[in-house]
Amino acid sequence: xxxxxxxxxxxxxxxxxxxxxxxxxxxxxxxxxxxxxxxxxxxxxxxxxxxxxxxxxxxxxxxxxxxxxxxxxxxxxxxxxxxxxxxxxxxxxxxxxxxxxxxxxxxxxxxxxxxxxxxxxxxxxxxxxxxxxxxxxxxxxxxxxxxxxxxxxxxxxxxxxxxxxxxxxxxxxxxxxxxxxxxxxxxxxxxxxxxxxxxxxxxxxxxxxxxxxxxxxxxxxxxxxxxxxxxxxxxxxxxxxxxxxxxxxxxxxxxxxxxxxxxxxxxxxxxxxxxxxxxxxxxxxxxxxxxxxxxxxxxxxxxxxxxxxxxxxxxxxxxxxxx
Amino acid sequence: xxxxxxxxxxxxxxxxxxxxxxxxxxxxxxxxxxxxxxxxxxxxxxxxxxxxxxxxxxxxxxxxxxxxxxxxxxxxxxxxxxxxxxxxxxxxxxxxxxxxxxxxxxxxxxxxxxxxxxxxxxxxxxxxxxxxxxxxxxxxxxxxxxxxxxxxxxxxxxxxxxxxxxxxxxxxxxxxxxxxxxxxxxxxxxxxxxxxxxxxxxxxxxxxxxxxxxxxxxxxxxxxxxxxxxxxxxxxxxxxxxxxxxxxxxxxxxxxxxxxxxxxxxxxxxxxxxxxxxxxxxxxxxxxxxxxxxxxxxxxxxxxxxxxxxxxxxxxxxxxxxxxxxxxxxxxxxxxxxxxxxxxxxxxxx
Numbered sequence: 001x002x003x004x005x006x007x008x009x010x011x012x013x014x015x016x017x018x019x020x021x022x023x024x025x026x027x028x029x030x031x032x033x034x035x036x037x038x039x040x041x042x043x044x045x046x047x048x049x050x051x052x053x054x055x056x057x058x059x060x061x062x063x064x065x066x067x068x069x070x071x072x073x074x075x076x077x078x079x080x081x082x083x084x085x086x087x088x089x090x091x092x093x094x095x096x097x098x099x100x101x102x103x104x105x106x107x108x109x110x111x112x113x114x115x116x117x118x119x120x121x122x123x124x125x126x127x128x129x130x131x132x133x134x135x136x137x138x139x140x141x142x143x144x145x146x147x148x149x150x151x152x153x154x155x156x157x158x159x160x161x162x163x164x165x166x167x168x169x170x171x172x173x174x175x176x177x178x179x180x181x182x183x184x185x186x187x188x189x190x191x192x193x194x195x196x197x198x199x200x201x202x203x204x205x206x207x208x209x210x211x212x213x214x215x216x217x218x219x220x221x222x223x224x225x226x227x228x229x230x231x232x233x234x235x236x237x238x239x240x241x242x243x244x245x246x247x248x249x250x251x252x253x254x255x256x257x258x259x260x261x262x263x264x265x266x267x268x269x270x271x272x273x274x275x276x277x278x279x280x281x282x283x284x285x286x287x288x289x290x291x292x293x294x295x296x297x298x299x300x301x302x303x304x305x306x307x308x309x310x311x312x313x314x315x316x317x318x319x320x321x322x323x
Numbered sequence: 324x325x326x327x328x329x330x331x332x333x334x335x336x337x338x339x340x341x342x343x344x345x346x347x348x349x350x351x352x353x354x355x356x357x358x359x360x361x362x363x364x365x366x367x368x369x370x371x372x373x374x375x376x377x378x379x380x381x382x383x384x385x386x387x388x389x390x391x392x393x394x395x396x397x398x399x400x401x402x403x404x405x406x407x408x409x410x411x412x413x414x415x416x417x418x419x420x421x422x423x424x425x426x427x428x429x430x431x432x433x434x435x436x437x438x439x440x441x442x443x444x445x446x447x448x449x450x451x452x453x454x455x456x457x458x459x460x461x462x463x464x465x466x467x468x469x470x471x472x473x474x475x476x477x478x479x480x481x482x483x484x485x486x487x488x489x490x491x492x493x494x495x496x497x498x499x500x501x502x503x504x505x506x507x508x509x510x511x512x513x514x515x516x517x518x519x520x521x522x523x524x525x526x527x528x529x530x531x532x533x534x535x536x537x538x539x540x541x542x543x544x545x546x547x548x549x550x551x552x553x554x555x556x557x558x559x560x561x562x563x564x565x566x567x568x569x570x571x572x573x574x575x576x577x578x579x580x581x582x583x584x585x586x587x588x589x590x591x592x593x594x595x596x597x598x599x600x601x602x603x604x605x606x607x608x609x610x611x612x613x614x615x616x617x618x619x620x621x622x623x624x625x626x627x628x629x630x631x632x633x634x635x636x637x638x639x640x641x642x643x644x645x646x647x648x649x650x651x652x653x654x655x656x657x658x659x660x661x662x663x664x665x666x667x668x669x670x671x672x673x
Contacts, residue, residue: 047519047520047521048519189378189379189546190378190546190547190548190587190590190591190592191378191586191587191590192378193590193592194589194590194592195590216519216520217520217592218520218594219592219593219594220592222592222593222594223592223594223596246594256521257520257521258594259524260520260521260523260524261520261523261524261549261550262524262527262549262550262552262553263549263593263595264548264549264552264576264588264591264593265593265595265596266595268552268553268573270528271524271528271553272524272528273521273522273523273524273525273528274521274522275525277489277490277491277492277519277521277522278519278521
């Protein structure tokens with residue numbers, strides 16, 4: 001049970017998540033393997049329905065029926081998260097890892113002030129006196145850049161950016177090793193978004209926690225994440241160093257994504273996006289799941305499922321790199 | 324000193340003069356007003372795509388709804404081909420105007436009725452707005468419209484229900500319905516923000532091609548400057564209910580004059596830019612404009628604010644060819660500054 005220096009903080013191995021529906025099981029996360037090292041910022045990008053949020057919820061053990069982990073392992077510092085019971089998880093959550101949800105408006109309790117919600121968390125996880133809770137709450141608010149007077153504010157009285165900061169303050173309450181974030185900036189404007197990203201990065205440097213950051217906007221994490229995993233139709237299709245992936249994307253889907261958003265700098269180029277739309281996970285295409293939309297499709301892509309192939313420091317799930 | 328290629332402009336379709344819309348907050352007797360849109364002068368020409376960019380709450384959707392006659396202005400006027408909209412009153416005239424200037428909405432999941440086939444919405448629009456067509460003509464036109472928005476084979480799509488379509492396809496149906504009225508101008512309110520990244524560009528390309536092939540103008544409302552640059556000719560940047568800056572897209576991006584535009588541009592995530600992260604990025608939040616006094620609304624966040632900014636509301640000034648900004652501090656790049664002040668007709672509104 002003792003973590004060694006070389007072991008990653010979080011290890012996800014061959015994780016599969018199924019949604020049990022009337023029509024049978026729909027596999028939303030299909031044999032995903034990932035590693036997060038201590039203090040690392042891992043970005044996970046993909047379109048809606050690619051399974052990125054389901055993957056996060058599985059890692060945090062927050063899945064509710066009809067979703068369930070079908071197979072695979074999640075190791076957190078040598079602890080097997082998949083087999084943990086709810087009461088064991090209660091000691092683990094918040095202190096070892098915490099979650100920041102996409103919509104703070106829905107994640108925060110609308111009839112409790114921010115301070116009361118923080119106090120709730122402290123009461124549930126740690127024995128502290130009222131004075132200590134107050135002091136720690138004020139400290140947390142300052143850390144994320146909110147005036148502590150807002151401890152008395154209710155969620156609706158805060159702006160979107162401040163609500164997300166309050167969520168992050170709560171997530172950091174017990175200085176966890178890992179903070180899992182599900183599109184925390186998607187409801188924010190670009191200015192507030194950039195400000196929050198810089199804040200997250202600064203906190204990460206200061207406190208040394210690792211981050212898994214899920215987003216549909218690849219460009220958002222380009223300057224912030226250390227490594228990047230690209231998901232398509234429930235699978236990871238490419239993973240590598242962020243700058244490497246941006247400089248030299250390998251999987252045709254990643255290449256297509258890079259060609260999907262216009263830039264405000266450089267010459268104006270006509271873009272094509274990716275033809276078609278992502279598949280229905282209840283009936284994924286045979287072979288490579290991207291083959292119906294792929295410009296480089298080969299006969300074997302339609303029948304065989306590609307494995308991961310190593311290229312430089314990247315892993316790519318595409319037959320183009322099977323050599 | 325400066326010569327920029329200015330696109331030859333068609334006739335003016337829409338002009339707003341001092342367009343203002345306030346919303347009363349609280350009860351009927353409340354004296355507090357939210358200034359959603361204050362004193363906007365905007366024009367849209369034939370064959371032109373104008374992008375309206377700003378943060379949420381900056382008033383961009385309110386402008387679209389005012390032009391669509393969903394809201395009535397608190398003050399100011401909108402002219403359609405020179406005719407004030409206040410004089411468009413009869414049911415027939417309103418219907419005709421809405422056919423000329425239809426709207427496409429943000430949410431393709433909420434804007435199509437789930438219980439009707441795709442053909443229903445398009446045929447309804449054709450029945451209402453195209454009295455010249457026979458039943459057979461309407462069917463042919465419906466197919467042509469679906470082909471125009473890239474949904475082929477059109478016959479298949481006409482028989483489908485919205486749940487059988489992806490988000491991008493639904494949004495194309497929205498455009499086909501708008502096209503059914505033979506519009507001059509489509510008000511597109513964040514048409515791609517809810518779509519997947521890989522299909523967004525297809526819808527932007529569709530707008531560009533509709534302008535090219537069917538000569539339709541667009542008011543493209545977005546918070547994404549990069550997509551605005553991709554399709555639009557002219558950029559109008561809004562802040563807190565007012566126009567901060569407007570001009571040809573490339574010129575505004577290359578030479579942003581208003582500090583807010585500069586802030587906005589610096590915040591756009593750009594993977595092609597070299598990595599350099601400032602230690603901290605504390606910026607304040609945009610104000611909710613409730614009963615504002617005189618002065619620049621951006622001054623609290625502005626690094627260049629001077630005394631005057633808290634006393635006098637800056638007016639739009641021409642600082643480069645066809646490019647103006649509402650800022651006391653911004654400097655002009657023109658050789659001989661043109662007469663800068665606009666008429667102060669709206670001082671009484673405040």
